[in-house]
Amino acid sequence: MGEMIKNQITLFIDGLEVIVEKGVSVLEAALKNNIYIPHLCYCPDVKPFGACRLCLVEINGQILPSCLTPAEDGMIVKTKTPDIERIRKIILELLIANHHSNCRHCPSSGKCNLQKIRGRLRVNVKRMRPLRMAKEKMPIDTSNPVFDYDPNRCILCGVCVQICEKKGNNIANFFGRGYVTKVIFLGDTSKCEVCQQCVTKCPVGALISKKH
Amino acid sequence: MNKMRKILVCHGTGCIGGGAEQIFSLLEKEKTRLNLSNVVLKRTGCHGFCQRGPLVIVEPEGILYCKVQPQDVPEIVQSLLPGGNPPQRLFYHDPVTGDPIPYYRDITFYKKQQRRVLRNCGRIDPEDIEDYLERGGYQALQKALMEMTQEQIIDEVKRSGLRGLGGAGFPTGKKWEVCYKAQSDEKYVICNGDEGDPGAFQDRSLMEGDPHSILEGMIIAGFAVGAKKGFIYVRAEYPLAVKRLKIAINQAKEKGFLGKNILGCDFDFDIEIFQGAGAFVCGESTALIESMEGKRGMPKPHPRPRLAEVGLWGKPTLINNVKTFANIPLIIANGAEWFASIGTEKSKGTAIFSLTGKVVNSGLIEVPMGIKLREIIYDIGGGIPNGKAFKAVQTGGPSGGCLPARLLDMPVDFDSLTEAGSMMGSGGMVVMDEDTCMVDVARYFLEFTVRESCGKCIPCRVGTKQMYDILDAITKGEGKREDIDLLLELSEVIKRASLCALGQTAPNPVLTTIRYFREEYEAHIFEKRCPAGVCDRLTR
Amino acid sequence: MKEEKKEEKLLKEILALYKSNKSELIPILLQVQSTFGYLPPKSIKVIARFLNMSESQIYAVASFYTQFRLTPLGKKRVSVCRGTACHIRGASHILREIERILGLKEGETSADLEYTLDTVACIGCCALAPCLKINDKVYGEMTIEKVREIFSVSEKQ
Numbered sequence: 001m002g003e004m005i006k007n008q009i010t011l012f013i014d015g016l017e018v019i020v021e022k023g024v025s026v027l028e029a030a031l032k033n034n035i036y037i038p039h040l041c042y043c044p045d046v047k048p049f050g051a052c053r054l055c056l057v058e059i060n061g062q063i064l065p066s067c068l069t070p071a072e073d074g075m076i077v078k079t080k081t082p083d084i085e086r087i088r089k090i091i092l093e094l095l096i097a098n099h100h101s102n103c104r105h106c107p108s109s110g111k112c113n114l115q116k117i118r119g120r121l122r123v124n125v126k127r128m129r130p131l132r133m134a135k136e137k138m139p140i141d142t143s144n145p146v147f148d149y150d151p152n153r154c155i156l157c158g159v160c161v162q163i164c165e166k167k168g169n170n171i172a173n174f175f176g177r178g179y180v181t182k183v184i185f186l187g188d189t190s191k192c193e194v195c196q197q198c199v200t201k202c203p204v205g206a207l208i209s210k211k212h
Numbered sequence: 213m214n215k216m217r218k219i220l221v222c223h224g225t226g227c228i229g230g231g232a233e234q235i236f237s238l239l240e241k242e243k244t245r246l247n248l249s250n251v252v253l254k255r256t257g258c259h260g261f262c263q264r265g266p267l268v269i270v271e272p273e274g275i276l277y278c279k280v281q282p283q284d285v286p287e288i289v290q291s292l293l294p295g296g297n298p299p300q301r302l303f304y305h306d307p308v309t310g311d312p313i314p315y316y317r318d319i320t321f322y323k324k325q326q327r328r329v330l331r332n333c334g335r336i337d338p339e340d341i342e343d344y345l346e347r348g349g350y351q352a353l354q355k356a357l358m359e360m361t362q363e364q365i366i367d368e369v370k371r372s373g374l375r376g377l378g379g380a381g382f383p384t385g386k387k388w389e390v391c392y393k394a395q396s397d398e399k400y401v402i403c404n405g406d407e408g409d410p411g412a413f414q415d416r417s418l419m420e421g422d423p424h425s426i427l428e429g430m431i432i433a434g435f436a437v438g439a440k441k442g443f444i445y446v447r448a449e450y451p452l453a454v455k456r457l458k459i460a461i462n463q464a465k466e467k468g469f470l471g472k473n474i475l476g477c478d479f480d481f482d483i484e485i486f487q488g489a490g491a492f493v494c495g496e497s498t499a500l501i502e503s504m505e506g507k508r509g510m511p512k513p514h515p516r517p518r519l520a521e522v523g524l525w526g527k528p529t530l531i532n533n534v535k536t537f538a539n540i541p542l543i544i545a546n547g548a549e550w551f552a553s554i555g556t557e558k559s560k561g562t563a564i565f566s567l568t569g570k571v572v573n574s575g576l577i578e579v580p581m582g583i584k585l586r587e588i589i590y591d592i593g594g595g596i597p598n599g600k601a602f603k604a605v606q607t608g609g610p611s612g613g614c615l616p617a618r619l620l621d622m623p624v625d626f627d628s629l630t631e632a633g634s635m636m637g638s639g640g641m642v643v644m645d646e647d648t649c650m651v652d653v654a655r656y657f658l659e660f661t662v663r664e665s666c667g668k669c670i671p672c673r674v675g676t677k678q679m680y681d682i683l684d685a686i687t688k689g690e691g692k693r694e695d696i697d698l699l700l701e702l703s704e705v706i707k708r709a710s711l712c713a714l715g716q717t718a719p720n721p722v723l724t725t726i727r728y729f730r731e732e733y734e735a736h737i738f739e740k741r742c743p744a745g746v747c748d749r750l751t752r
Numbered sequence: 753m754k755e756e757k758k759e760e761k762l763l764k765e766i767l768a769l770y771k772s773n774k775s776e777l778i779p780i781l782l783q784v785q786s787t788f789g790y791l792p793p794k795s796i797k798v799i800a801r802f803l804n805m806s807e808s809q810i811y812a813v814a815s816f817y818t819q820f821r822l823t824p825l826g827k828k829r830v831s832v833c834r835g836t837a838c839h840i841r842g843a844s845h846i847l848r849e850i851e852r853i854l855g856l857k858e859g860e861t862s863a864d865l866e867y868t869l870d871t872v873a874c875i876g877c878c879a880l881a882p883c884l885k886i887n888d889k890v891y892g893e894m895t896i897e898k899v900r901e902i903f904s905v906s907e908k909q
Contacts, residue, residue, distance in 0.1 A: 050513035051668050053709045063708060069515050083708075090705040094674040130694040132681035156667065170806035174508065175815045177491070179677045181667040186808040226877045229890040262879030410874035411836030448782070448819045449872065451888070489778050490818035492873065506777035508816040525775075566878055568837035574879035606836065642836045656839050660873065666816075
């Protein structure tokens with residue numbers, strides 16, 4: 001009984017007292033207790049990447065990514081300040097303006113995490129009108145025998161890269177830098193049929209099984 | 213008996229481009245032909261007065277010859293003979309009065325400078341350690357190793373008030389202390405020579421012109437924090453700097469300033485060069501380390517441990533900029549009080565700038581912190597050429613901002629620049645005149661940032677591209693009425709949500725140009741007019 | 753076949769200088785780049801084996817840095833500087849003129865592999881802006897006239 005308590009910590013998320021085991025991140029602490037913090041690049045099967053910046057929270061006046069911040073005893077976390085909400089909205093608007101595919105023709109519609117967050121944060125399309133839409137359309141990669149990769153829908157969360165590495169296949173990797181970065185799939189693709197973890201874990205509709 | 217004379221020929225990259233090597237070999241031939249045994253010829257690093265190169269200086273008088281051409285060589289050499297007269301037409305001439313000014317110490321470009329860190333640049337042969345030793349080189353190292361403890365060295369650096377000269381201005385002594393206190397069997401010292409700001413060449417000039425000053429600073433740092441291995445991360449685009457540093461390292465080894473049991477003390481230290489592969493983001497410390505570990509140069513997000521505690525290969529790592537290390541021998545040799553005797557309360561010592569753009573005297577300068585912008589641009593820089601009006605001065609590269617004429621009397625130091633919306637950065641200072649379009653400048657910097665963004669986080673990767681697209685549209689007459697507010701809103705989010713300093717500072721050029729030159733944006737958007745006459749598709 | 757053997761031999765010589773530590777990837781790539789003028793696909797395979805990494809992982813790193821080219825360069829690499837000082841002094845006009853004369857857009861290599869045209873963030877000769885480099889030679893204080901001079905001479909050669 002004494003040992004169990006030693007490993008547990010108490011923190012406060014949006015005023016709610018939350019008890020978790022030591023070692024989890026603030027995001028995990030929240031999700032385990034049904035407190036929703038928007039996240040796109042977080043996947044429990046791989047290491048947190050800290051790239052989408054949607055999970056930003058305020059701790060002690062600092063704005064930090066909750067996926068990478070270890071939960072500490074006595075921590076006071078605010079997930080919904082006006083600042084953070086505005087930041088989240090704009091990040092989402094930027095993503096949507098850049099996504100240049102509409103949901104109607106996307107096989108991931110209904111399962112897509114980006115769709116889910118868009119719904120929850122209620123993005124105002126009118127407000128988005130001055131944003132410039134992405135003009136360049138990158139070609140869809142159909143080279144893999146099992147799935148197709150659409151870089152226009154990819155949000156570069158890195159989950160597919162990490163999971164492919166975890167499986168020891170090292171086929172999926174980032175290619176390029178900055179705005180034109182995409183994922184390439186190079187190597188012994190005979191391994192893909194039995195795995196397809198990248199397709200399963202992709203939070204959006206960037207990886208679609210060829211069976212569709 | 214003829215006194216010893218030295219002819220110094222600047223071999224900075226700029227002067228080499230102007231024909232310095234040919235001039236040097238011609239001078240050599242003339243010297244041999246006339247059998248002038250009392251004359252020593254030297255190739256030196258950048259003397260700073262780049263606009264006037266190729267430069268030749270005759271010591272001990274300190275005569276400066278500008279824009280020297282091969283055909284001028286015989287006259288220069290003749291002037292060294294008894295009764296010889298220096299060719300006046302090659303002197304610097306005052307741009308207003310036309311008076312010839314033979315001695316460089318009298319030229320306003322040099323007069324208002326305080327060339328401490330640059331003391332050897334242009335005076336010594338960077339490929340000859342004897343020159344460096346002759347001017348007091350490696351004495352600071354001797355003092356540090358033989359007369360001081362690690363704590364005393366760190367204390368001296370702390371009390372000097374030296375702040376990092378790579379951009380952020382973090383107190384150097386504090387950083388050293390953190391690294392010193394970290395417990396580890398292995399520690400590393402890294403010199404950040406990835407000078408990526410377009411328009412900045414002060415780090416390059418130091419590496420090419422006085423490499424030993426950097427090595428000496430690093431070795432002292434290694435001793436102070438307890439490291440045995442140092443690296444100099446040099447940008448791919450600087451092959452001459454790599455060459456000169458390698459020569460300097462070998463020479464230092466031969467003299468026992470590097471290697472095992474340095475100067476007979478129980479201290480080993482080695483330095484290796486690591487060449488960058490072309491990524492501006494690798495100037496960011498964590499990205500630099502990623503590239504040294506063979507990975508994509510993606511910065512590490514906060515929260516994370518300090519590099520001084522967990523850095524290269526997980527070991528405590530001290531990273532400082534080229535100029536920061538070059539200051540160390542001076543601080544150790546002359547003391548913290550001497551160092552802090554110039555500068556302002558919170559910004560001690562000197563700042564080194566590459567002064568370029570629409571300015572008469574373009575080149576490399578070193579000034580005391582706190583000097584006014586006006587003094588730099590007009591007294592040292594000689595003002596704006598072709599009778600044009602000053603419009604703005606940009607500092608801090610793509611992470612900095614543009615400051616208008618009404619701020620010309622502000623002091624140049626870390627905090628004043630940051631308060632005004634810009635930053636010290638690595639030392640680029642670009643002067644702009646009435647023919648520069650400030651919206652185009654903002655667009656230019658965003659274009660750079662978009663290219664160099666590592667692409668990891670959404671605010672930077674997508675946000676800066678969005679800002680670029682908006683700015684590009686504005687310069688093409690396709691601006692929308694909401695654009696200025698949109699740019700301000702995006703800027704704020706990108707500043708606060710980006711993962712690293714590249715993204716966090718990327719909006720600064722936009723924020724400062726809107727803050728200080730809003731009318732230009734409005735003219736572009738509402739009148740489809742470019743006041744400076746730069747944007748092709750718009751009327752003037 | 754002879755070319756392949758030569759390529760293999762050169763690669764072997766380069767790798768002999770390294771310890772097959774993953775941290776050596778960038779120095780290795782730089783050496784291969786400078787030896788061959790680009791990173792031949794074969795070299796990526798060999799390096800991957802040497803470092804016990806996948807080809808995909810090597811491409812991930814190589815594609816991040818601008819020094820590395822995955823396609824061959826022209827004999828004359830023309831790099832126009834787009835640094836701040838150069839931009840303020842009219843670098844974009846210089847670039848446009850060269851694009852016109854060579855018939856290449858930025859980033860392209862001519863079909864006969866004579867020229868590659870690209871831009872560089874900063875050569876470091878800002879006082880002599882606008883600048884360009886042709887291979888290792890720096891040309892400063894460029895004007896449209898100078899561009900025409902340089903390239904008409906090159907063309908004749």
